[in-house]
Amino acid sequence: MNEALCSILCDQDHWSFDPYVCKAIKFNKDGTGELWCVKDLTYIFAVNLEWKSIPLHKSDEVIETAETKTTANGKPQHLGKLNLEITLNTSVANSLTGGLPNWPSPNEHYLSEAAFRTRSFTATIEKGNFIPDRWIGHEGKFKQRWGLRLLFDKSPYPTREGLKSPDEVPISVDDLDEMATFLARLLPDSETRGKAMNDDSFEADMRIYSSSILIYMK
Known part of the structure; x- marks a missing residue:
């Protein structure tokens, strides 16, 4: 286990896909955590989770772990990878229930049994100056960075197989399978x-503009 990276992973209050909507993931040092999905004040699900770090293959060893190294050339600093x-489990996220037992769980209204199977991921942590992916191209409206x-x-987030009604609102209006990038540390x-x-x-705009000019010149 890369303890330095796991410490960075867990030291954040949460990692947000988009801070203006409640879609976030949280990792605790005791191997627990939470995954939230709320859309326009509509509670879809907020579940507790269990996680663990699996040793990396030799070819995937951490490149950087020291956060103090200066980011160069305006590019993100690669801190390393974690397997x-x-x-996920069916219980309602502890930060919502305050840890009270027997809290009624609406999570299973949207999530099927497949959502609660163990899944494996490779996660990369970078340091830099970021905005949520959905803000790209609209950055002038927002004045925050992470x-x-x-x-x-x-x-x-659960795959389509893990959703009971993937084509029905409110699940259908979100592309959960595309939510793979999260930010922390405002x-x-x-x-x-x-x-x-x-x-x-x-x-991207300049490439489109240049292509348009070339087509016009032809």
Whole structure:
């Protein structure tokens, strides 16, 4: 287990897919955690989870673990990778219930048995200056940045198989299988100037513009 990376993973209050909607994942040092999915004040599910770190293969060993190293060239600093096993359970997230027993659980209204099977993930932690993926191209409307990014190789949210009614509202309006990038550690206002490291919308717009010019010239 990479203790330095696990410490970073657990030291954050939570990791948000989008801080303006309650879609977040939380890891505790005792191997527990939570996964939340709330949409426009509609409670979909908030479950407790269990997790553990699996030793990395030699080829996946951590490149960086020291957070003190300076980020260079305006690119994120790769802190390292973790292999994780995550198992959701049916109980309502402790931070919602206050740890009270026998709290009624609406989670199973949306989640099928498949959602509670153990799944394996590779997660990468980066340090830098980030905005949520859904803000890219709209950054002018938001003035917040986060210093840590957690990238899963696939979404930790239940797969389509784990949803009882994947084509019905409110589940159908979300692409849970695309929610694989989470942010933590809100940065001070002084670090919100300039473009976020993961905002490539300007370059994309320029490529489209350049292509249009070339087509016009032909």
